[in-house]
Amino acid sequence: MDYRQFLEIRADKRFGKPCIIGTRISVYDVLNWLSNGMSREDIKSDFEELTDEMIDACLAYAADKERRLISVQ
Numbered sequence: 001m002d003y004r005q006f007l008e009i010r011a012d013k014r015f016g017k018p019c020i021i022g023t024r025i026s027v028y029d030v031l032n033w034l035s036n037g038m039s040r041e042d043i044k045s046d047f048e049e050l051t052d053e054m055i056d057a058c059l060a061y062a063a064d065k066e067r068r069l070i071s072v073q
Contacts, residue, residue, distance in 0.1 A: 001056055001057060001060045003056075003057035003058070003060040003061045003064070005057070006020055006021060006053060006054050006057035007019065007020060007021065007027065007057055007058070007061055008020075008021045014026050018061060020050065020054050020057070020058070022049070023047075023049055023050075025047060025049075025050065027058045027061050027062065030043065030050075030054075030055055030058040031058060031059075031062055034055075034059075040052060040055055043055065
């Protein structure tokens with residue numbers, strides 16, 4: 001998945017944290033909700049602008065970031 005279709009990093013939004021395009025919802029927010037037991041359906045119900053593809057993009061971004069950290073060490 002090319003998460004860049006759904007995510008942006010802008011210095012003027014959420015202090016440069018990666019966010020879903022067109023929102024102030026950060027990748028961290030989505031990952032935190034999932035790790036605290038919210039289902040995709042719960043998240044999409046609370047934030048109707050989000051789609052499964054956007055949630056997948058957050059997961060793909062986190063996986064890519066982890067892969068880059070491992071390859072640097």
